[in-house]
Amino acid sequence: MNREELITSIYSKKSLLCIGLDTDLKKIPPMLLKEADPIFSFNKAIIDATKDLATAYKINFAFYEALGSKGFESLEKTIDYIPKDLFSIADAKRSDIGNTSKMYAKSIFEHLNFDAVTLSPYMGRDAFDPFLSYKNKHVILLAHTSNNSSSEIQNQKLSNGAFVFEHVIEHYKNPSNTMFVVGATIPSSSQKKIRSICKESFLLVPGIGAQGGNLSDVLLHLAQPKPYVLINSSRQIIYASQKEDFTKAAHLEAEKLVKEMRTHINF
Amino acid sequence: MNREELITSIYSKKSLLCIGLDTDLKKIPPMLLKEADPIFSFNKAIIDATKDLATAYKINFAFYEALGSKGFESLEKTIDYIPKDLFSIADAKRSDIGNTSKMYAKSIFEHLNFDAVTLSPYMGRDAFDPFLSYKNKHVILLAHTSNNSSSEIQNQKLSNGAFVFEHVIEHYKNPSNTMFVVGATIPSSSQKKIRSICKESFLLVPGIGAQGGNLSDVLLHLAQPKPYVLINSSRQIIYASQKEDFTKAAHLEAEKLVKEMRTHINF
Numbered sequence: 094m095n096r097e098e099l100i101t102s103i104y105s106k107k108s109l110l111c112i113g114l115d116t117d118l119k120k121i122p123p124m125l126l127k128e129a130d131p132i133f134s135f136n137k138a139i140i141d142a143t144k145d146l147a148t149a150y151k152i153n154f155a156f157y158e159a160l161g162s163k164g165f166e167s168l169e170k171t172i173d174y175i176p177k178d179l180f181s182i183a184d185a186k187r188s189d190i191g192n193t194s195k196m197y198a199k200s201i202f203e204h205l206n207f208d209a210v211t212l213s214p215y216m217g218r219d220a221f222d223p224f225l226s227y228k229n230k231h232v233i234l235l236a237h238t239s240n241n242s243s244s245e246i247q248n249q250k251l252s253n254g255a256f257v258f259e260h261v262i263e264h265y266k267n268p269s270n271t272m273f274v275v276g277a278t279i280p281s282s283s284q285k286k287i288r289s290i291c292k293e294s295f296l297l298v299p300g301i302g303a304q305g306g307n308l309s310d311v312l313l314h315l316a317q318p319k320p321y322v323l324i325n326s327s328r329q330i331i332y333a334s335q336k337e338d339f340t341k342a343a344h345l346e347a348e349k350l351v352k353e354m355r356t357h358i359n360f
Numbered sequence: 361m362n363r364e365e366l367i368t369s370i371y372s373k374k375s376l377l378c379i380g381l382d383t384d385l386k387k388i389p390p391m392l393l394k395e396a397d398p399i400f401s402f403n404k405a406i407i408d409a410t411k412d413l414a415t416a417y418k419i420n421f422a423f424y425e426a427l428g429s430k431g432f433e434s435l436e437k438t439i440d441y442i443p444k445d446l447f448s449i450a451d452a453k454r455s456d457i458g459n460t461s462k463m464y465a466k467s468i469f470e471h472l473n474f475d476a477v478t479l480s481p482y483m484g485r486d487a488f489d490p491f492l493s494y495k496n497k498h499v500i501l502l503a504h505t506s507n508n509s510s511s512e513i514q515n516q517k518l519s520n521g522a523f524v525f526e527h528v529i530e531h532y533k534n535p536s537n538t539m540f541v542v543g544a545t546i547p548s549s550s551q552k553k554i555r556s557i558c559k560e561s562f563l564l565v566p567g568i569g570a571q572g573g574n575l576s577d578v579l580l581h582l583a584q585p586k587p588y589v590l591i592n593s594s595r596q597i598i599y600a601s602q603k604e605d606f607t608k609a610a611h612l613e614a615e616k617l618v619k620e621m622r623t624h625i626n627f
Binding site: 115117153155156158159160161162163165166169186187188189190191192193194196197199200204205213214215216217218219220235238240241242243244245246247249250251252254257260261264 | 382384420422423425426427428429430432433436453454455456457458459460461463464466467471472480481482483484485486487502505507508509510511512513514516517518519521524527528531
């Protein structure tokens with residue numbers, strides 16, 4: 094999916110919602126455990142129940158890799174099942190270079206056919222050039238993440254006065270298929286600063302809900318001047334219920350978030 | 361394997377050699393392609409031919425993931441085949457936090473049972489604490505990598521005068537199961553500086569051979585005052601020949617490197 098198609102999708106669905114498929118055998122409804130592939134059965138049900146509201150799905154690779162080659166099969170089936178008019182994100186947070194980076198790009202953009210991938214910027218441009226060279230595919234660089242220890246490197250001040258995370262955004266914001274991860278948990282002042290550095294860049298925003306980030310702050314500071322932002326929610330939606338009503342409960346939670354988006358944003 | 365066992369192994373084998381299993385179907389001897397699992401057959405033959413010389417093996421995850429769940433199976437068989445008295449490194453360069461990081465740790469240290477994993481430091485300590493909490497397991501943080509664009513972030517100067525890569529080493533060098541990736545291609549002055557910051561830390565050094573790093577420089581600057589360093593070679597050894605003699609050729613290349621190590625280091 095290219096940038097224009099993603100923008101069109103956001104305006105036509107009136108939604109910035111990205112649903113994170115952080116699927117964990119210990120948290121899905123126990124009744125699904127008797128299925129041949131419980132992880133895929135759960136994802137399929139969640140996708141069916143929320144695809145009218147979501148603009149994107151994000152698959153967190155760690156949850157699948159923890160199960161070995163069986164988990165990888167569930168991942169393959171899930172990405173195949175996500176409708177092609179929804180934006181798909183491989184949340185793999187890889188960082189590697191040269192041949193290795195090319196192999197990852199091949200795996201994620203060709204074999205699995207995701208629209209986008211999250212990558213760490215620490216090794217520099219060598220790590221994402223092989224991904225950026227794919228047409229209609231996107232790289233989402235970690236800039237300012239939502240975790241507690243993110244300040245240890247990202248908030249170090251450089252000798253020119255910029256923070257490391259600002260340097261990352263400034264340095265890599267072109268070409269336009271580069272997006273950035275910006276946590277909902279960071280201070281409003283940092284959110285505003287980021288938007289002033291990259292007005293046209295897409296941002297992927299984790300951290301609302303359980304992690305403590307505030308949706309209305311994100312909408313106010315990061316979804317302006319244009320709503321080029323995908324706001325992720327994982328647990329709040331997919332684990333809204335552990336009972337038979339889990340798909341209904343997921344739909345309701347997704348709807349709640351999308352309604353708040355529609356109140357704040359003039360789609 | 362714990363730190364003391366690794367040190368003992370280095371002194372008894374008189375070798376700092378880590379062999380990188382960057383196994384690529386396009387580069388292995390064509391005669392292996394008729395095997396049921398050519399990747400594993402190749403790795404098995406290379407391990408058999410070099411285990412008397414190597415102290416460690418490093419498995420580059422990207423090469424296996426590019427092949428989907430089949431590749432993951434080859435990876436599982438390979439790690440099972442590496443003798444337990446050799447140090448095994450999951451070259452996965454992951455970076456994630458919280459639950460996700462725990463899932464990766466479980467996958468790499470429990471399911472696959474590697475001794476060590478490479479991780480990116482960009483998200484801070486949240487990303488490696490779940491790994492560091494495993495007894496007798498090791499985290500290898502990217503500090504100063506061997507690629508061309510490594511300077512874009514790693515060589516930025518902080519307002520306190522330190523470079524980002526120095527900050528990473530200084531900030532994270534404890535506990536003692538933390539190691540660092542330091543490229544053989546970086547200037548001698550940076551190599552010396554790094555050793556002065558972390559005299560006791562183990563370093564994983566890629567970049568000799570094809571990438572242009574010099575083995576004798578590494579031995580002089582990074583393997584002193586103590587030889588706490590694993591020097592990686594991948595292509596130079598594993599692809600020394602594409603013919604039937606590939607195991608012999610791999611052994612010869614490995615021997616050449618180990619002989620140079622034994623000339624410089626008083627084991």
